[in-house]
Amino acid sequence: MTPDPSLAALSDTLFSVSVAVYSLAVVAFCAQLAFGRRPARELVAAGGAPAPRTGADDISSDVRSPDAPADVPADGTAGEPGAARRWGLLALALTVLGAVGHAGVLVARGLAADRLPWGNMYEFATAVVLVGVAVYVVLAVRTPGLRHIGLFVLAPVVVAMVLVGLFLYADAGPLVAALRSSWLAVHVSTAILGFGIFFVSGIASGLYLLRSRPEEPRPGSLVSRLPGAAALDRVAHRTAVFGFPIWTFAVIAGAIWAESAWGRFWGWDPKETWAFIAWVVYAAYLHARTTAGWRGRPAAWVNLVGLGVMVFNLLYVNLVSTGLHSYGGVS
Amino acid sequence: MSLAAPPRPAAPPPPARPSPGSRFTATLLRWWRRLTAMRTAIVLLFLLALAAVPGSLLPQRSLSQGAVTEYFAEHPTLAPVLDRLYLFDVFSSPWFAAVYLLLFVSLVGCVLPRAVEHARALRSAPPPAPRRLSRLPDSAELPTALPPAAALDAVEEELRVRRFRVVRRGGANGPELSAEKGLLKEAGNLLFHLSLVGVLLGLAAGKLWGHEGSILVTEGQGFCNSFQQYDTYSSGALVDSGDLTPLCVDLEAFEAEYEPDLTASAFTADITYGAPGEEGRSTTIGVNDPLRVAGDRVYLTGHGFSPVFSVTLPDGTEFTDVSAPFLPSDQTTMASQGALKLPDLGPGRDGQLALEGFFAPTGLVQGGVLTSIDPRPLAPRVAIVAYEGYLGLDSGIPQSVYSLDASQIDSGRLTDVGRANLSVGEALTLPDGTEITFTGVREFAALQYSSDPGQGWVLAAAVALVVGLLGMLLVRRERFFARASAGPDGAGSVLAVALLTRGSGDAGPRLAELTADLTAALSGASGRPAAAHRAPSPDGSAPRPEDASRDT
Numbered sequence: 001m002t003p004d005p006s007l008a009a010l011s012d013t014l015f016s017v018s019v020a021v022y023s024l025a026v027v028a029f030c031a032q033l034a035f036g037r038r039p040a041r042e043l044v045a046a047g048g049a050p051a052p053r054t055g056a057d058d059i060s061s062d063v064r065s066p067d068a069p070a071d072v073p074a075d076g077t078a079g080e081p082g083a084a085r086r087w088g089l090l091a092l093a094l095t096v097l098g099a100v101g102h103a104g105v106l107v108a109r110g111l112a113a114d115r116l117p118w119g120n121m122y123e124f125a126t127a128v129v130l131v132g133v134a135v136y137v138v139l140a141v142r143t144p145g146l147r148h149i150g151l152f153v154l155a156p157v158v159v160a161m162v163l164v165g166l167f168l169y170a171d172a173g174p175l176v177a178a179l180r181s182s183w184l185a186v187h188v189s190t191a192i193l194g195f196g197i198f199f200v201s202g203i204a205s206g207l208y209l210l211r212s213r214p215e216e217p218r219p220g221s222l223v224s225r226l227p228g229a230a231a232l233d234r235v236a237h238r239t240a241v242f243g244f245p246i247w248t249f250a251v252i253a254g255a256i257w258a259e260s261a262w263g264r265f266w267g268w269d270p271k272e273t274w275a276f277i278a279w280v281v282y283a284a285y286l287h288a289r290t291t292a293g294w295r296g297r298p299a300a301w302v303n304l305v306g307l308g309v310m311v312f313n314l315l316y317v318n319l320v321s322t323g324l325h326s327y328g329g330v331s
Numbered sequence: 332m333s334l335a336a337p338p339r340p341a342a343p344p345p346p347a348r349p350s351p352g353s354r355f356t357a358t359l360l361r362w363w364r365r366l367t368a369m370r371t372a373i374v375l376l377f378l379l380a381l382a383a384v385p386g387s388l389l390p391q392r393s394l395s396q397g398a399v400t401e402y403f404a405e406h407p408t409l410a411p412v413l414d415r416l417y418l419f420d421v422f423s424s425p426w427f428a429a430v431y432l433l434l435f436v437s438l439v440g441c442v443l444p445r446a447v448e449h450a451r452a453l454r455s456a457p458p459p460a461p462r463r464l465s466r467l468p469d470s471a472e473l474p475t476a477l478p479p480a481a482a483l484d485a486v487e488e489e490l491r492v493r494r495f496r497v498v499r500r501g502g503a504n505g506p507e508l509s510a511e512k513g514l515l516k517e518a519g520n521l522l523f524h525l526s527l528v529g530v531l532l533g534l535a536a537g538k539l540w541g542h543e544g545s546i547l548v549t550e551g552q553g554f555c556n557s558f559q560q561y562d563t564y565s566s567g568a569l570v571d572s573g574d575l576t577p578l579c580v581d582l583e584a585f586e587a588e589y590e591p592d593l594t595a596s597a598f599t600a601d602i603t604y605g606a607p608g609e610e611g612r613s614t615t616i617g618v619n620d621p622l623r624v625a626g627d628r629v630y631l632t633g634h635g636f637s638p639v640f641s642v643t644l645p646d647g648t649e650f651t652d653v654s655a656p657f658l659p660s661d662q663t664t665m666a667s668q669g670a671l672k673l674p675d676l677g678p679g680r681d682g683q684l685a686l687e688g689f690f691a692p693t694g695l696v697q698g699g700v701l702t703s704i705d706p707r708p709l710a711p712r713v714a715i716v717a718y719e720g721y722l723g724l725d726s727g728i729p730q731s732v733y734s735l736d737a738s739q740i741d742s743g744r745l746t747d748v749g750r751a752n753l754s755v756g757e758a759l760t761l762p763d764g765t766e767i768t769f770t771g772v773r774e775f776a777a778l779q780y781s782s783d784p785g786q787g788w789v790l791a792a793a794v795a796l797v798v799g800l801l802g803m804l805l806v807r808r809e810r811f812f813a814r815a816s817a818g819p820d821g822a823g824s825v826l827a828v829a830l831l832t833r834g835s836g837d838a839g840p841r842l843a844e845l846t847a848d849l850t851a852a853l854s855g856a857s858g859r860p861a862a863a864h865r866a867p868s869p870d871g872s873a874p875r876p877e878d879a880s881r882d883t
């Protein structure tokens with residue numbers, strides 16, 4: 001069937017809209033971090049959004065001396081000035097709004113081409129980023145203290161979206177014969193989920209590495225606004241623990257599909273090889289997390305290597321090397 | 332491997348030296364311990380990941396012999412060196428095998444003792460509570476109005492609801508309770524790691540007893556499963572060619588379907604199959620949809636066109652319906668290249684004839700150059716060069732059936748005697764009067780026969796692996812201890828409680844949750860509102876040394 005041009009155009013518009021909304025969210029996250037370290041009276045003087053002194057916000061912000069930028073609690077935004085809290089909520093709301101538009105990109109694509117919207121690299125990468133955002137939103141809703149990493153999730157998200165839009169864009173079109181299989185739904189969906197989860201996990205480990213440097217962060221610096229090192233490490237580990245079985249399943253589903261599509265379940269095709277490498281690196285990360293001498297910073301580095309491998313697998317293997325997985329659609 | 336040991340009063344471990352004569356055994360043992368340590372496992376995992384890298388960056392023989400040959404041509408000095416290091420056969424190289432075999436030895440050495448220990452743990456009661464519960468990283472004190480025994484009863488009840496295994500002991504420091512749950516986590520861990528061994532064994536079986544052959548079959552033709560018939564084949568070391576499943580496949584018709592934008596949407600091949608000499612059964616195979624018989628599979632892996640010619644010699648001898656598959660060089664337009672060799676032109680003619688050329692299913696000639704603009708055979712055209720002379724087929728050097736031997740042309744033994752762009756029905760007349768007519772086109776299918784007796788085992792092991800992984804990662808393994816002592820004012824009692832978890836490392840919040848419920852249960856049982864208890868901070872974010880004895 002021929003793709004529906006108006007739906008395809010809608011999808012492209014939504015892509016730009018969601019990038020714009022995410023960018024606003026980044027601004028709001030910046031404001032959250034910036035106001036988070038200023039006493040409330042300065043805010044009023046600076047002509048910024050005046051923080052109405054009401055209710056619980058006040059109590060929590062008055063509990064501690066405004067000059068002492070004490071550790072941000074891991075599981076609550078209690079100690080935070082009201083303005084910062086409101087900026088944080090606005091940022092989160094914008095993130096959710098952006099994610100809705102972002103999901104719309106894929107839905108419109110899927111409807112336009114009448115198929116699952118992950119048949120080429122553009123759609124795959126877009127979906128991965130969406131999963132990353134969704135994982136962040138879930139974390140931020142469940143653990144308010146983690147909203148503070150929003151800037152560090154959303155900024156890479158915006159960069160990734162812009163790069164995807166610029167370099168990986170492919171027109172909505174029908175799937176090649178090899179992709180017309182119900183395993184597309186199973187294998188590619190789980191690969192997208194796993195990748196998106198590892199994306200957030202890698203960011204958490206990266207922030208952990210910043211936060212856990214032996215020297216104290218400068219009071220008031222961005223790093224000092226981050227959740228505590230242990231909380232970041234725990235988020236990184238939990239998300240990786242969640243992503244690992246999904247990725248394992250994605251690899252196995254890929255092998256089952258390869259058996260019916262290519263005549264063998266495993267043939268060390270470059271994409272398969274890198275999926276395997278990523279899997280082994282994440283297994284090493286999970287081991288490192290529970291092994292004396294590797295816990296902490298070394299383990300976090302392993303997690304970052306894992307994310308690097310995932311990105312390499314997406315970009316290098318699709319764009320540079322040749323293999324059976326050449327469905328990128330990028331010319 | 333045990334749960335985190337509670338801090339114990341320092342007791343210097345006596346260095347139990349083995350008898351002096353067994354230093355060799357001691358060394359061996361030390362190396363074995365080192366090999367089966369988790370630290371080594373991490374390093375070996377890294378090595379495995381690293382070892383796989385060149386296999387994806389350099390061309391591999393197992394994937395494309397052609398790409399390797401090309402690499403040799405482009406890097407004539409480097410390639411032989413890389414080849415000596417098995418870098419074109421990474422995944423069957425001895426060093427790759429060394430890494431994964433070491434890893435698997437380490438794994439078995441690490442996991443089997445754990446399995447034994449786990450079997451023992453399943454049958455034994457949870458261990459006694461450590462002496463000073465308040466020293467454990469996650470501990471709390473719950474005051475209650477109940478007397479010690481009744482308080483522990485209430486706690487036990489609450490724990491049993493949560494499916495802990497509970498034992499009560501009358502320790503020296505007061506009545507105590509130990510509880511444990513989540514043994515499935517350990518079972519999952521063992522299942523996962525042993526399944527990895529299963530995957531490896533299945534893979535090895537497939538390599539040893541499996542075979543694979545591929546062949547191009549033109550419509551109306553067929554093949555039987557024997558190594559002589561395949562264009563290319565590979566087989567495991569333990570395959571006896573007499574044991575191949577007797578199966579013949581004939582290609583009745585091939586069909587390719589396209590979307591309006593010329594994306595290929597479906598390839599299907601109508602085939603009949605059966606044992607040699609048997610009445611064949613008909614079926615249709617396609618991309619993602621192989622034929623499965625007797626544990627073996629027949630795949631449709633590609634397709635292409637065989638242009639058909641008729642050749643009339645000057646003396647009137649006619650060869651009709653001669654054709655050869657032309658291999659597609661561009662999958663989107665199916666522009667193809669190939670060669671047709673006529674080594675035997677009949678008695679009295681010792682010259683040989685050959686055509687080499689380019690085929691376009693929908694051809695467009697611009698400035699004398701033929702290009703293909705559509706993968707469907709709407710207006711087939713060929714651009715051919717005719718050669719006469721000696722093909723070199725019996726020279727003993729194997730040559731490709733898809734191209735002419737360039738050295739025969741270079742040496743002048745095969746000479747260019749004419750060229751033309753032909754559409755169906757048109758003919759090229761050579762200087763000697765030979766007439767070559769392009770009469771039509773037939774489709775061919777690339778078929779692959781695969782037999783892998785290990786793959787069912789690999790699948791079973793992979794399923795077990797996922798099940799084990801879920802058990803290992805989702806089940807929480809916890810030990811809970813409580814000890815009751817008389818309350819400070821003589822009435823009621825104080826419960827010291829502590830929680831140990833493994834893997835998740837977030838015992839703090841868990842303990843907070845549990846103590847809240849226990850407090851409610853205790854006050855419910857005593858009929859009095861709960862007294863405030865010293866609970867752990869719920870955030871649990873303070874950096875805390877995690878369980879120290881995870882290393883095996």
Ligand code: HEM
Binds near residue numbers: 287368441881883
């Ligand atoms: C093929 C190689 C291996 C892979 C892919 C692998 C994978 C894994 C994974 C994913 C975990 C889960 C970690 C967690 O609970 O978060 C794990 C746990 C574990 N692995 Fe492995 N492993 C391998 C080899 C080994 C070897 C060689 C050893 C022993 C030397 C080992 C010992 C353990 C132990 C003891 C745990 C439990 C850690 C804990 O829960 O405290 N593994 N493994």
